[in-house]
Amino acid sequence: MRYSGLKVITEGLFGNKGWTPAWRDPAPKAEYDVIIIGGGGHGLSTAYYLAKNHGITNIAVLEKGYLGSGNIGRNTTIVRANYFLPGNSEFYSHSMKLWEGLESDLNYNVMHSQRGLINLFHSDGQRDAFVRRGNAMINQGDDAILLDRDGVREHLPYLDFDNTRFPIYGGLLHPRGGSARHDAVAWGYARGADQRGVDLIQNCEVNGIDIENGVVRGVQTTRGAIRAKKVGIVVAGRSSQVAAMAGMRLPIESHVLQAFVTEGLKPVINHVISFGMGHFYISQSDKGGLVFGGDLDFYASYASRGNLPMVEHVMEAGMTLMPMIGRAKVLRSWGGIMDMSPDGSPVIDKTHVDGLFIDCGWNYGGFKAVPASGWCMAHLMATGEPHEVAAKFRLDRFATGHLLDEEGTGSQHNLH
Amino acid sequence: MRVDGKGLIDRTKPVRFRFDGKDYAGYKGDTLASALLANDVRLVGRSFKYHRPRGVLTAGSEEPNALVEVLGPSNQTPNVRATMQEVFEGLVAQSQNRLGSLRFDLLAVNDYVSPFLSAGFYYKTFMWPRAFWEGLYEPIIRRAAGLGSLSGKHDEGTYEKAFAFCDVLVIGSGPAGLMAALTAGRSGADVILAEESHVLGGRLLSDGGTVGGMAAGDWVAQVVAELLAMPNVRIMARTAVTGAYDHGTYGALERVGLHKPARPNLPRECFWRIVAKHAVLASGALERPVGFENNDRPGIMMASAVRTYLNRYGVSPGKRVTLFANTDQARGVARDLMAAGVSVAAIIDPRPDASAVEDCPVHVGAVVIGSRGRLGLSGIQVRKGSETIEIETDCLAMSGGWNPTIHLTCHMNGRPRWNEDLAAFVPMEGAVPGLVAVGAANGSMSTHGALVTGHAAALNAVEALGRKVSVPLPEAEDMPYRLKALWAVEGKGRAWLDFANDVTTKDVKLAAQEGFRSVEHMKRYTTQGMAPDQGKTSNVAALAVLADATGRGIAETGVTTFRPPYVPVSIAAMGAGGRGEGFAPQRFLTSDQASRDRGAPMIEAGLWYRPSYFPKPGETTWREACDREVNMVRQAVGVADVSTLGKIDIQGRDAGRFLDFVYTNTFSTLPVGRVRYGLMLREDGLVLDDGTSARLGENHYLMTTTTAAAGLVMRHMDFVHQAFCADWQVRFISVTESWAQFAVAGPKARALVNSFLEVPVELPFMGVAPVRIGGVDGRLFRISFSGEEGYELAVPTRYGEALFRDLVARAETMGGGPYGMEALNVLRIEKGFITHAEIHGRVTAHDIGLEKMVASRKDCIGKAAATRPGMWGPEREQLVGLRAAAPISAGAHLFVPGTEVHRETDQGYVTSVGWSPTLGAWLGLGFLKDGRARLGQKVRLVDHLRGLDVICEVCHPVFHDPEGEKLRA
Amino acid sequence: MPELIAKSALEGRSLNLGGVSLAEVDVGPITSVAVLPGGAKTVARGLKALGLAMPEPNTFVEKKGLRIVWTGREQAFLIGAESPVLEGAAVTDQSDGWAVLSLSGPAAADVLARLVPMDLRIVACPVGTALRSQLNHMNAVILRTGDYAFEIMVFRSMARTAWHELETATHMVAARAGVKI
C-alpha cells in the first residue's frame, strides 16, 4: 500500500482499520539465491538495492533480534559527506545523493533534513586541516563554506565566545549536512525490500556458515539451515563473531560509543554542531530532544553500555562550548557496539570463500553510509566487482599499506 | 484544599510563590504540586501531541504531567517535576508547552483531528513536495514539538561533582531502606543512605499504620535519629541514585540549592560518583493507572498520591473523592480521607469478591468507563454488570496495582522476570553484581516484608564485610497483596496509557496491526514511554495491551531496555567544572607574564599558551610584527621561549641501545657532548614525532619531543620499554617541567649567549655543554630551528622568568628582541623544517625525504611496517616546497596547470604557508604526487574556500641557506 | 651577569576559608631515584646512609626533614635535601618540575573529594600515604601528612589551575557548611 497525506486522511476517517503491515513476517524457506546476515540499516539497504537495482528478489535477510535492533536503532542520526581522503569522499558523496532522494524512493518519510553541519576549529592548525577537508569536499562536487569567528557567531550565537578554554577561531559549514529519523530509515528500507519480495526473517540468529571446498553453501540458524549461493555478512559490531564462522579473523575491534538525549525542549539548536577540542557533537531532533555524543569509552566492549568518565567528559565539553544547555536534563543514555577498523574506514569486499561477502568496519559513522553501503554491497554481490565509489574499501588494504586514515592516528583501532 | 491537622509541613512558616503570573501561598515542606492542590489549582500542563489538559497524577519523580518551568535570576529550568520542586520564598514557576494561556491552548485543536494524527502518521506523509519538508512541515512540527524551554542564555549557576566511597549504599529510606541502614549502621560498617525526597521515611509517611508498636512516623523519626548519631553513617537526602555502572560505581544527583534562593558558591546540584562494595535497592514500587476512556483528566490521580498529599502535605486534591482500585491496600486511602472529614463519593473495585465494609457506597465487580470535565474532572461513569452509574466527583483516586522500581537492576542489560501473582516485573537476582533489591522493589509489598528483606540484605552485606550484628525486627502489617490485573477497561473511546506523549491503547493495537510487534518496535512507532517520565507509570500496561494484541503472554512480550539515568540529570551537573576555562588544565610558560606585558597575544598550543607575536607601537596587523621579527632573527638576534617542547631524561648502560630501538637512526654512536636529529615512527611505519636528542654523558641522554607529541611519546616509550626490553639497563623520566629553555638565534646569537655565560664556550653545531649562567647551573645546546646560528639556553624553571627578561632586554640593545610563534613558523618554513602540520600521522619517512635516516643494520619500531607496498612509490604524495608571488594558503589543493579541478585530477595539498620577508615571496610546504621528481615544475594551487587560484613553482623545501653555512658558522 | 632571581610557581599564595587553609609550600630539592635492574642492593646501601630505604607502594617515609615518596615501580622521590650519588639508579633532578600545595583543616578531605577519585578519609588514607592519582583533569601526587593535612604535588606549569580547582572546591564546601540543607 502506498503512503501519502491523502491516505492518512482517508484511513483516519475509518478508524485507521485499513493500514496493512509494513512488512510480512514469513518463516524462512529452505533456500534462497542470496542471504544477508543482519537486519540493520546496511543489511536492509543491501537487500533493497539487490532487488531494485539488480532484479534479485529471492533474498532472505536474517536478523537475530527485531529489525533495526542494532546501531541504526540508537545513534546520533547525523548525515554528512565531509570526508577528504580519496576512497572515502566519493563514497559518502554518493551516499548523500541517495539520501536526498530517499523519501520519494522509499515512499517513507525518513525525515532527512539538511539544516547544516558546522565543524568548529580552535587553532590555525585545525583551521588549515578543515580547509584541506573543505576543498576536498568541493573538489568532490559537494558543499563547504569556511566561516570565520563572526560567521560562526551569526549561525550559532548561543555558543560561548567569551569565557571558554579553547576560543572559537571559526568553522567549516557543510550546508547539506544534517540528520534523519534513524528508525524510519530501517523501516523504510525494510518495507521497500519486503514489497519487492525479500523475506525479512526476525528472531533468526545465524550460528554457522556452511562452506564446501572454498564455496559458500548456506548458513545454520536458530530456525534451521538455509541454503544460498551468495551470503553477505552485514552485522557491524558482531562482524568478528560471524566472520569467525567462516574461519576469518577480521581487522576489527568492537567498542562502545555512548550517546545521550535530553528531555524535549522548544527549538534552540537548528544545526548539527561538532566541537573541535573534545569529541562532542550535538543536534536537536524534531521531537525537541537534544541528541549528542562524544568519544568512545575506548575499551573493547559488547555491553552496549558505557561508564561515567566519558559521560562526564562529554557533558563538560558541552558546557564549555554552549553553557546555555546547562539546564537541559539528560533523559536517557545508551551505548552501541562500534566495529572499529585500523584506519577508521570501512570494508566492502569479497572474502577468501567464494560467494561470501563482507560489509563491516563502519566505526561510528555507519548511519550516514546506510544508502551507499547497501548500493555498493548489492553491486558487489550481484556483479562480483566492487562499485567504483567503494573500490578502495578492500579487506587486504591493511596488509598492503593502502590505508584510508582520515584521523591520521594510525593502526590503533580505537583512535578513529 | 488544605486539610487541618494533617501533613508534615511547617504551618508556622508560610511561603509565597508565583505560578503562571499568579501569587499563591504554601508552607515550608510543601512541594509546588501540593501547594497548588492546596490552592485548588488542578490544571498545570498540556500533553505533548494533542495538548490535552493535564493535572498532577503522582506525588513523586515518576510524574508525567505536572512539568513546569522554574525561572531563576540566571537561568530557567524546563520540565521540572512540580511534585519534586520544594516551594521557597519567591519561587517563580510557569506552565509550559502551550500556545496562548494554559486554559486556552490553541494547539489543543490537535485533539479534535486526532484520528489523522494516530501513531506513526508522520512516517506516511509530509513527503510531497520534497522542498516542503524542510521549508514548511518540519519547522511547524519543530515549533509545536518540545515541552519546556531553555532561556538560551549561558547557565551561570554553580555546580559541583564529588566522589564518595562506602561499604554499603542503601538506596531509598522506606521501611526496607531504614531497616537495612540501621542493621548495617549498627554493625559499624561504612554506610551511605541515599533518599530522593527531602524527607526520609518513604511510604511510611503516607500509609501510616504502626511499626514496632508505635506510629510509623514515630518509628521513622527514631531510626533516623539513631542513624544521624552514627559517625559511620552518612545520610544523603534529596539525592537520587541515577545509574548503576561497573564494579560498584553508582551515579547520584543531589539537589543542593534548587529549593532555596540562589546563594553565592552554594552549588545548585552536585553529581556524585559513589563507589560501594555492597548496595541495597530499597526504591519501593510505583503505582500504575488503569486505562479507560478519558482517564487523563486533571483530578484523576494515583490513589497512593492522594493518600500522600493528605498525610504528608495536609492537602485533599478534591472535595468529593472517588476511589477506583483493585487492591485491599488502596482502601486505606478512602478510610484516611473519611477520617479527615473529606467526602468519599464511592469506592469502585473490579474484583467481584472484594469486601464492602467502608461506610460509603462500594461498587464491587465494577469499573470506571468514562469521565467528564474538560479542564478538570467533574464526574465519572461506572459500569457494574449491565448497569451504568453516574457519579459526581472532582477527584478520582485510581490504582491498577504496583510495579516494583527495578530500573537500577536493569542498567547492565539484566532483563527483569515476570511474576504472575504480583502481575508485575521483579528484578533478576545478580543482574548488577553487588546490588540486591529489597522490599516492594523486589515484590515484598507489605511493611513486614520490607523490614524482613531489608534486614536480611544488610546482614548478608555485613557478614561479607567480616562483621557481625543482631538487630531485632519490629513487627508491622503483613497484609497479603491480592490483586486482579486490570490494564485497560474494554471500550471504544480513547483510553490513555502514556499521558505525556498521548499514546492510547488504540495506538498500541495499531502498531501491532502494522507489523511493529516487538515491544521495542511498538515503543518507537508509538513513542510510548519516550517522554520525560520514560513510561514509569505506563510501560507495563502498554506492553500488556501489545501482548494481548499479538496473542502472546506478557513474559514473552518482555520489556524495553532500562537505561540510566533513573531520573533526568542536568548537563550542568554532570558537566560541573567544565564551564569556561575549567574544561582543561592551563599550562603557563615562565615567560608568560613578560610576554603579556609586551602585548603579545597568547594562543593555545595544546594545553600551553605561547606568544603569537610581539607588536611594536604603530604596527596594526600581526603580519607587520611577524615580518619584523623574522628580519630581526635573520639580521640580528631573536629570543623565543621553547620550554613547551617535551624533554625526557634517559639514563643507563642501555640508554643508547634503547634510543636505537625507538628512533629510525642511530644514537648509540653519538659522542658525549653532541646532539642529533631523530625520526620516530609508530609501529605501523608512519612518522610519530621528530626532535633532537643530546648525549650528556656515557649513560645519559636527553630526548626532545615536539610540544604536541610529548605525552604520546612518553606513553609509547613506556610501552616499548616495559613490553620488549623491561630487563634492559635503562630508566627515563620527564623533565619537561624542570627546565625553562630559550632559543637564541641570529648572527649575534653567539655574542648574546656568551654575555650570559660565566665562562664563554665554543660549541660546534649540534653540540651541548653544561654552563654556568648568573650563578646557576644550566645547559647550552647549539641547535637551530630558524636556520640561523642558533643556541638554546636551559636553566632550572624557577629562574626562567628572570633569564627571559634579561635575554630579551639585552637582545634589544643589539637590535634584536623576542619573537613569537608566527615568526618562528615563517623562519622554519624558509628552512624547510617540518612540524606536525607536515607529519600529520599519514606520512612515512619516504614521503618527507628522510628514508635515508632509516638505518639498515638495526631493527626499530615501525621499520617492518614501512616496507609495505602501499607505503612506497610515485602514487604517494611527497614533501615539496612551493613558491609564489601571489598569496597562497594552507589547505589548498594542487593540480597540474590547465587540468580541470576535480578529485580525480588532485595532485596534492598544502600544509604550511607564510610570507617570507627574507626571500620576498610566498613560501609553502606541501605534499605532491611524486613531488621530488617534479622540482622546478609549475603547479596550480586552488583554495575554493578562500578564493585562491595561483600558479606556484615546485622547489626543494629548503629555501634559505640550503648548504647551512649560517648554521655551522 | 647579575644573579638570576628565582620565582616559585604561585609565589607563596595562601588562603584560609571555612576552617580550611591552602598554601604553596617550598619543600626544597626533589630528586627522582629509579632503580636500574639489579641495582636494588646498591641503592639500598646508598639510601641507608640517609636513614632511608625505597618505600613500599603508596607510602612515604619521613626522617629528620628528609622525605622519600613512592612514585612508581622501583622509583621514589627524595625530597628535602640534595640527593647523594646513588649507584644502581637513574637519579634525576625534579626540583623545578613540581609545585607543592598544602591543604589542611577538618574539611580538607571533603574539599579533595570534589577533585580526587580516591577515598581520602583517614581510615582509607592514613598519615604516611602517598597516592599517584588525579586532581580533576591533571596528574597529582597526594600525600597524607597529618590527621587533617595533605600535600599535593602537581606539574609546575599547571599550578594555577590546581590552585583554582582547590580554591573553588573550598568555597563550595564552605558554602554548604554555612547552610542547613
Add this chain to the structure above:
Amino acid sequence: MRLTCPLCGDRDRREFYYYGAEDYLHRPAEGAPLADLDNYLHLRDNPAGVTKDLWYHEAGCSQWLLVTRNTVTHEISGVELVAGRKA
C-alpha cells in the same frame, strides 16, 4: 568502572589509557613476513567474552597492565604488570 593496579591498588577507570588487545605484545621478529605484521597490528579475535588487553596507568605508576576482562559483562578477572611477566 574500576581496575586494580598491581602496585597502586583499586582505581577508577579514568586514571587509565586503553591501547588495544594483547596481540600488541607479540611483536614479530625482524624480517618476519608481512602477514605476521598484519596479525600484530590489525587482525583481532575481538571476542564477545573473555579477552586480554593492554591498559596504561597514566595518572598513577605509569605501568602498562595486561588485564583479563570480559567484553560483555566488563567483569575483570586479572591484572598483571606487562613489565613483570616472564618474556
